[in-house]
């Protein structure tokens with residue numbers, strides 16, 4: 025018997041093989057003290073992809089709230105024109121060269137430079153503007169929504185100035201002539217069904233007679249007993265003629281923990297339930313941007329929403345930056361995790377890079393300021409003071425900085441210099457911080473960082489099919505313990521199933537996680553990616569693109585509901601059930617599977633095929649054990665990827681007294697493609713039951729296509 029290895033003298037089966045006739049045995053060796061499990065092992069990775077924030081975690085329900093999504097038309101907005109109303113809407117300021125002089129000067133400030141003009145020549149029954157949200161506005165019973173918007177009537181406003189240009193002039197200033205202003209008076213704000221027949225909630229604001237921008241806010245409360253729906257829109261309407269200009273139109277449902285400018289509660293709750301140790305942000309590609317100028321602009325993601333212009337993003341749509349640096353940090357607090365900050369390192373997705381040396385200094389300064397915002401003293405540092413002003417005087421927790429993202433794409437060879445320049449500057453100011461390289465020695469041996477002292481940690485990324493992930497379950501067993509480096513698996517996922525991963529993905533994930541957990545003395549951190557997907561498909565009739573840019577994600581949602589993929593539940597199971605010490609596990613008669621890899625790849629979409637040549641034979645069982653040295657609880661995780669049950673003898677070598685009853689947490693499904701979805705959100709979920717008949721040696725039958733965690737109560741200290 026060998027520890028961590030499997031004996032290969034076994035019958036080869038395919039996925040549809042016969043039940044294991046051999047006597048498979050796992051021996052948990054509790055007599056030897058194992059290595060420590062990294063307390064940071066399981067975290068989250070996030071970026072703005074698949075409408076993860078806007079139309080996802082960020083609570084805002086209005087899409088295109090500052091009208092900058094598309095310079096040619098007001099995306100997500102439409103005209104309400106009822107009875108014999110004669111009205112029109114138009115963007116103002118988006119395209120100044122096409123806008124008559126009279127229309128200039130409607131900017132609120134440098135960030136809010138585009139607004140929506142509603143011209144009402146004849147009000148008919150009513151005229152107004154409607155927003156369709158992110159594939160609908162979710163309306164729920166007995167719920168209070170917070171609406172707000174800027175509105176003004178016609179008139180020449182003063183030119184924009186930083187921090188709020190369109191403000192009333194000083195008392196002695198020449199009054200600005202009002203061209204036409206019927207805007208003053210009541211305006212109705214409502215949540216309505218798309219056909220306008222049902223009004224779920226409504227309120228009235230009284231617009232003052234002034235040509236200057238003014239913000240109005242009101243609450244909209246729905247009645248108890250209404251059926252939840254996302255077939256709704258948000259309407260601002262009038263029954264008076266005139267010119268109406270709108271900007272920063274916002275609608276928030278109740279947020280997680282009632283944070284202002286906060287998060288969608290169901291999604292945040294799912295993350296909290298995972299008990300993650302850290303959050304890797306802001307990307308991913310979202311950190312880098314398509315071009316250097318599009319890198320994550322953390323400074324303009326701070327402060328009042330009025331000062332956030334948004335930026336182009338990296339995944340084909342504009343980011344509002346409503347979920348900005350401060351909100352990321354609040355998210356960390358909500359989920360009791362710490363940030364792992366990715367800093368822009370002078371390389372963008374189009375391949376441009378900034379060489380190490382003087383040209384890189386401004387980017388390093390930017391990163392140092394960003395770190396100062398997170399941990400700088402509120403009284404003695406500029407950015408610490410800004411954080412205090414934003415609402416958080418105490419520094420946040422921060423231990424890890426990652427320099428760039430996937431810099432192996434930079435074929436110029438500049439990363440070594442860039443990394444070292446960043447690391448030197450970061451560690452000079454913050455010697456306590458660990459600095460992570462994005463190039464992993466094992467994966468890119470010719471591109472790795474070679475200069476300077478050894479790297480604290482290296483980031484490895486894996487996007488593979490289930491079979492490849494199973495193959496990689498043993499890879500870390502062979503990593504060098506003495507020379508390092510330590511590993512951060514900063515992005516990984518089994519990519520089968522769309523929009524969210526399916527059962528065979530979850531089994532691949534779980535197999536891979538047994539390998540990371542068993543080797544968590546060197547794999548210190550890991551996080552699945554991408555985290556979120558807005559599951560709305562492309563609308564073929566209107567051409568509206570889908571919410572998804574990257575298939576096979578962890579958590580899916582539409583405007584109204586959300587669900588976890590089988591992979592999500594595997595993540596939760598692993599994170600919530602892990603001890604602090606690794607227990608060595610020996611195996612005999614490990615059952616094997618055989619697969620026709622060519623046939624497998626043929627049936628997979630191209631992105632799931634990438635990766636190296638796969639071996640046709642591999643185990644059907646994957647396992648890891650840890651124990652809690654305080655309570656004595658042993659956590660045995662076993663993944664069965666076969667289509668049949670596997671009977672396994674479990675021996676607890678060197679164990680003290682074992683409680684006869686333990687707990688089984690089991691996730692299983694009927695076939696590899698089985699999955700969860702918006703319409704069937706709980707098809708595959710873990711089920712917890714009592715397990716009886718436990719002792720120093722007992723048998724257990726592991727279900728087909730299953731992930732099992734057996735919790736065994738043992739005397740502490742053994």
Ligand code: AHR
Nearest residue numbers: 308309310429430553554
């Ligand atoms: O997770 C999706 C993308 O995959 C990330 O943005 C990037 O880092 C990786 O290539």
